[in-house]
Amino acid sequence: MLHLQIDPHSGIPVYRQVMDQVKYYVAAGTLRPGDVLPSIRELAQALSVNPTTVVKAYNELQHEGVVELRHGKGVFVADGAPAMSDAERRKALARLARQLAVEALQMSASPDLVLRVVRDELEALNRERSRD
Amino acid sequence: MSDPVIEARDLSKTFPGGVVAVNGLDLAVPPGVVYGLIGRNGAGKTTAIRMLMGLLRRNRGTARVLGTDLWTAPIETRARVAYVSQLQRLHAWMTPEELCHYASHFYGRWDRAYARDLARRFDVPWDYQVGVMSGGEQRKVAIVLAFAARPDVLLLDEPAAGLDPIARRELIDELIEVLSRVDGCTVLFSTHIISDLERIAEHVGIMDRGRIVAAGRLDELQSRTKRVQVVFEGAAPPPGFALPGAVRSKAEGPVVTAVVRLASDAQLDEVRRLPGVRVNVFPLGLEEIFIELFGPGSRAEFVDGEL
Numbered sequence: 001m002l003h004l005q006i007d008p009h010s011g012i013p014v015y016r017q018v019m020d021q022v023k024y025y026v027a028a029g030t031l032r033p034g035d036v037l038p039s040i041r042e043l044a045q046a047l048s049v050n051p052t053t054v055v056k057a058y059n060e061l062q063h064e065g066v067v068e069l070r071h072g073k074g075v076f077v078a079d080g081a082p083a084m085s086d087a088e089r090r091k092a093l094a095r096l097a098r099q100l101a102v103e104a105l106q107m108s109a110s111p112d113l114v115l116r117v118v119r120d121e122l123e124a125l126n127r128e129r130s131r132d
Numbered sequence: 133m134s135d136p137v138i139e140a141r142d143l144s145k146t147f148p149g150g151v152v153a154v155n156g157l158d159l160a161v162p163p164g165v166v167y168g169l170i171g172r173n174g175a176g177k178t179t180a181i182r183m184l185m186g187l188l189r190r191n192r193g194t195a196r197v198l199g200t201d202l203w204t205a206p207i208e209t210r211a212r213v214a215y216v217s218q219l220q221r222l223h224a225w226m227t228p229e230e231l232c233h234y235a236s237h238f239y240g241r242w243d244r245a246y247a248r249d250l251a252r253r254f255d256v257p258w259d260y261q262v263g264v265m266s267g268g269e270q271r272k273v274a275i276v277l278a279f280a281a282r283p284d285v286l287l288l289d290e291p292a293a294g295l296d297p298i299a300r301r302e303l304i305d306e307l308i309e310v311l312s313r314v315d316g317c318t319v320l321f322s323t324h325i326i327s328d329l330e331r332i333a334e335h336v337g338i339m340d341r342g343r344i345v346a347a348g349r350l351d352e353l354q355s356r357t358k359r360v361q362v363v364f365e366g367a368a369p370p371p372g373f374a375l376p377g378a379v380r381s382k383a384e385g386p387v388v389t390a391v392v393r394l395a396s397d398a399q400l401d402e403v404r405r406l407p408g409v410r411v412n413v414f415p416l417g418l419e420e421i422f423i424e425l426f427g428p429g430s431r432a433e434f435v436d437g438e439l
Contacts, residue, residue, distance in 0.1 A: 008330035011358075011415030013351035041312045048304050050166055050332045051312045056351070106410045 002030070006047045014049050018057035026066055026077055029129030037067060037075040135199065136160035137285055137318040138167070138184060142193035144342070145179050153179040155342030156193070161335070164316040166307070168323060168333030168350070170422060175339040177322040178219065181289045184320070185215050197285055211239045214278035216271070217289040224263030228256050228273050232280065239281040247280035253302055268294035279306060286310075288321035292328055300328065307332055326419040336418070340426065350418070356395065357421050362388045362403060363410040375403065380424055391416065391424045 004021045006014055025031040037043070040058065044051040058075055061067045068078045104114045138161040145154040154176040161167040169177050182188040184195045186202025195201060197213055222231060228251055236242035251258055254272040262270055271294050278286060286307075292300045310317045311332075323329055329336065330350070337347035360375055364386040373388065375381060376399045381390035394400070397413070404411050416424070 008327055009417040009419065011354050011417045011420070013354045014330070015351060016355075041308075044308050044312065045305060048301060048308065048331055050334055051308060052164075052334055053351075102404055102411075 004043075004047060006049065008049075014047075015053045015057040015060065018043075018047075018054065019061055022057070022061055023064075023066055027129075028125055031077045033077050033079045035077045037077065039074060134163055136196075137163050137198060138287075138320050139196045140180065140184060140193065143180060143183060143190055143195050144192040145176075145183060145188065146191050152342055154183065154190075157339075157343050159337060159344055159347070161318055161320055163318055164311070165334050166311065166319040166321070166332050167335045167337065168321060168329035169337050169339060170323065170326065170329065170418075171339030172426060176342040177339055178217070178289050180339070181215075181217070181287050181320065181322060182219070185213065185287050186210070187215075197287075207238070208240070211241075211281070212283055213285040213287065214281045214283035215287045215289075216274045216278045216291045218271075218293060219289070220274050222262045222270060222273060222277075225261055227259045227261055228276065229258050231262065231273065231277060235277050235281065239283075241282035243280050243282050246282070247276055250276045250279055250306070253306075254299055266294075268296060268299070271295060272299055275303060275306075279310065284315075284317060286317060286319045286321070288319065290322055290324070292323060292325050300325070304328060304332055326417075326422065330418050338422065338425070346425075353421070354415065354418070356393050357416050358392055358394065359414040359416050359420075360390050360392050360400065361412045361414070362390075363412075364388075364406075365408040365410065367408060376400065391421075 002025060004018060006017050008014060010017070022031070022037070031037075037058075038046065040051050040054045043054045047054075058067060058069060062069050062078075065078055068076050070076060100114065100118075104111075138159070140157050140159045143154055143157040143159075144152075146152050157176070157180050159167075159180075169180075171177050179188065183190045184197055184202070186195075186197075186205065189203065195203075197205075198209055200209055202210055202213065223234075226234065232244070232247045232251075236244065250256075254276060256269065256272045256276055257265070262273055265273070271291070275291060278288075292303060295303065307319065311319075321329075321333075333350050335347065336350050336353065337344045339345070357379075362369070362375065366386070368386060369383060369388050373383075375388065375390045375392055377392040377394045378390040379393055381388065383389075400411060400413065403409065
């Protein structure tokens with residue numbers, strides 16, 4: 001089973017921490033479409049967290065199209081990229097880009113640097129994905 | 133929404149001599165939820181739980197568990213509720229084995245095999261008299277007795293106090309196990325060990341001077357409460373500057389730091405747009421939130437009782 005690292009003191013809701021890490025593993029290709037995720041009970045036990053927290057993380061991930069909950073069978077990584085239209089994808093990305101832009105302005109980073117860092121991160125993720 | 137399994141309305145207790153321990157407590161725990169109660173020493177947590185458990189008579193208000201007042205409830209209802217407390221006295225001359233045998237007569241769903249298994253996992257000496265055990269060991273015995281009764285409701289008053297780290301984790305794992313079952317369990321627990329609460333509480337209530345001053349979902353509290361630092365570069369903050377949603381705020385030269393409660397991060401956009409301003413947002417753990425709200429020099433006022 002994949003290791004998820006939970007820090008209950010961080011102030012970031014535990015279900016969010018689970019979601020972010022599953023999404024990262026999917027984006028990085030460590031988890032691939034059709035892969036099985038631990039059951040709610042297994043993951044709750046492994047992380048020592050309330051099962052409802054895991055339910056919430058899985059439900060939200062399903063809502064975002066990252067996983068699929070098949071009744072009685074388990075939780076699977078969904079086929080294909082998260083089911084988003086181009087417009088939705090653009091909107092979601094714009095929200096994140098806005099945060100990045102604000103931070104970049106605050107540290108007086110040049111636009112070129114920002115774009116370069118984003119491109120490097122994308123390439124690094126792609127490399128990780130094609131390695132396995 | 134289904135009826136709460138544990139409910140207090142205007143619950144109050146004044147002890148002889150005039151000490152007001154609980155003063156207008158309102159609390160509702162929906163089925164299957166783990167509710168964590170925190171508050172400083174003397175906030176009234178133990179008294180409130182004892183009244184809910186039907187061990188202490190209230191002066192005012194109502195206390196209901198499973199829809200009834202346990203003070204007058206029949207034994208069958210009481211048998212569906214288990215209790216672990218720092219004030220609990222176990223019969224000192226009995227061994228855990230004898231206590232389990234004794235308890236099995238009162239609890240219709242008593243699970244003998246489970247009691248044995250729990251005692252082994254919690255490392256409870258099975259054939260020692262309880263009276264010679266340490267406080268932590270006695271607490272473990274109480275936990276074994278509570279779980280082996282297979283209750284629908286667990287009222288836990290500082291269940292982890294005095295437990296070693298391994299027993300504490302075992303307690304959390306056992307709660308998770310119980311919560312995973314189809315027939316679920318509703319749990320109210322008080323604790324000063326906030327990291328335990330952050331792992332398993334879905335709802336939290338903060339008690340202060342005998343009442344709940346703030347309550348809500350833990351994940352919402354975490355999402356909404358942040359520490360924000362604003363740096364005004366090369367200038368002092370404009371007069372009257374205040375961060376939106378600030379609970380506590382302090383200004384030192386060009387730096388304003390505040391604990392804020394926000395519905396959305398976008399509420400800070402206006403501040404971010406000010407010229408020459410740098411804004412940093414940090415998440416806050418529950419312990420820090422608690423200290424910020426109740427620590428020295430602060431007595432947070434909650435207008436709406438919402439966290």
